[in-house]
Amino acid sequence: MRRSDRRSRPARQRLGNVVAQKHEGSRMSGLRERLGRLRSESVSQQSQPPASLEEEKIADATDQEGESFAVPKAFRSIGVAQKETEFGSFLLRKIEYSFPYRHGTHELADLHGCSPFLQPIAFRQNKKDEVIAPEHLLFLDTETTGLGVGTGNVPFMIGFGYITETAFVVEQTLIRHPGEEKAMLSYLLGHMKNKSHLVTYNGRTFDWPVLTNRFILNGWRKSGADPGHIDFLHPSRALWRTTLPSCRLSTVEVERLGIQRGEDVPGSLAPALYFQYLSDGNPDHLHGVYTHNEKDILTLASLCVHFGLLLSGRNDAEIIEASESEELFRTASWLEQHGEAILAERLFDRLGEREVIGEGGWSLALAARFKRSGQYARALPLWKKASEYAEAATAPKLDAHVELAMYFEHRDKRLDMALHYAEKALELALRRARLISDAKKRREEKEALQRRVARLREKISRASERKS
DNA sequence: ATAGACGTGCCTGTCAGATC
DNA sequence: GATCTGACAGGCACGTCTAT
Incomplete structure (x- = not known):
């Protein structure tokens, strides 16, 4: 019928x-x-x-x-x-x-x-x-x-x-x-x-x-x-x-x-x-x-x-137009996972160009992807945007600051910048502490950042001693 | 209610770089 | 060269979610 x-x-x-x-x-x-x-x-x-x-x-x-x-x-x-x-x-x-x-x-x-x-x-x-x-x-x-x-x-x-x-x-x-x-x-x-x-x-x-x-x-x-x-x-x-x-x-x-x-x-x-x-x-x-x-x-x-x-890949343009960033990132990741590297790369590129970074974890995940493949120049702006977003948030995430601290210490070798982001992360952690109910996690997070800050300060002072 | 696929988070081992 | 520390990958356990 x-x-x-x-x-x-x-x-x-x-x-x-x-x-x-x-x-x-x-x-x-x-x-x-x-x-x-x-x-x-x-x-x-x-x-x-x-x-x-x-x-x-x-x-x-x-x-x-x-x-x-x-x-x-x-x-x-x-x-x-x-x-x-x-x-x-x-x-x-x-x-x-x-x-x-x-x-x-x-x-x-x-x-x-x-x-x-x-x-x-x-x-x-x-x-x-x-x-x-x-x-x-x-x-x-x-x-x-x-x-x-x-x-x-x-x-x-x-x-x-x-x-x-x-x-x-x-x-x-x-x-x-x-x-x-x-x-x-x-x-x-x-x-x-x-x-x-x-x-x-x-x-x-x-x-x-x-x-x-x-x-x-x-x-x-x-x-x-x-x-x-x-x-x-x-x-x-x-x-x-x-x-x-x-x-x-x-x-x-x-x-x-x-x-x-x-x-x-x-x-x-x-x-x-x-x-x-x-x-x-x-x-x-x-x-x-x-x-x-x-x-x-x-x-x-x-x-x-x-x-x-x-x-x-025939409806790339529509997907890019219609999808919010989080979904676009997941779509690109899924395509990559299924061997469609070129299609995925096209979507990742468009995502990296987007100005607005929201609460979703896509920007950090995309940066992590660039980091894994050694594309630090592409990861850097994403971390910076995410760190700015975190500093303005009421419940800030620290990941971008920690990544930037690692990048400036180990890659860029600018210890002052590494210390800056580590200290900022510690500051955010203290601000965020009130919002995390898990006391053990809160303490461990704070202590890890304090160790990082202390280590960087020592490293800087040793470096300046050597110069003088 | 039932079982399986998959994602997430944690833990551990390994490697590389820094320091003495 | 020995030791220490941090980064990262891989494995495992657990939780979530879907079908009727």
């Missing part, structure tokens, strides 16, 4: 029902009460089945044939149909996003040009230099009954996406009971056959281990190496850990990819909504989960374009 918003009830209302019922459940004091409640609900359902569902089944059996037999209208309304395999059946939803299709700020058709640049962040055993082809990527997101990766956690919905010449396609599988799991997994395996890399968010730690366990429990033996993997959690953290309130996918997509979901069921509610569906058979509970999973997959594709562009 083509993308359309045909939700039968506002997600908020469904969400409210679940929350209300959870709250009610928490008041239950004992197991007997809960069992009693379940029993009475079950009886009431048997005596008074939801009219709409019964009608749907009848309608289904008469107006649908083959694949969709017995699929309730509330599923069919969002494009869900039954899929048959040699291992049995499960439910499948397929959505095509014809190009051009923009998800947030990125055009998904750009995956075609961006994918090869993702190689430095892709993990694949024994195939390090392999070129990543866009049509070999499988974007994956599962909805499971819990958070653990043990055998008790069941993926009830597997969403995956892939690119074709003309569209980005999302497919979502759903099992109505555990007996359908093997069919669902076999369908996923079929789609993994011609793919080289999974694309996920924390999927190396979560989705893939969960699925691996389910494959084993369903009788598949592990053969060969794991598929390649591009997991965007860690690159996202590398760039945005200090500038975003969190690096959850939902935060990243709003703050950095320009995506607004509107009403969205949080992933944490997915297990409860699935249990609601299992308990009363009403597909409406899962509409929000379908939408959530679908959007997660689209966001993965958008992340792919974002990082692909970053690694290609």
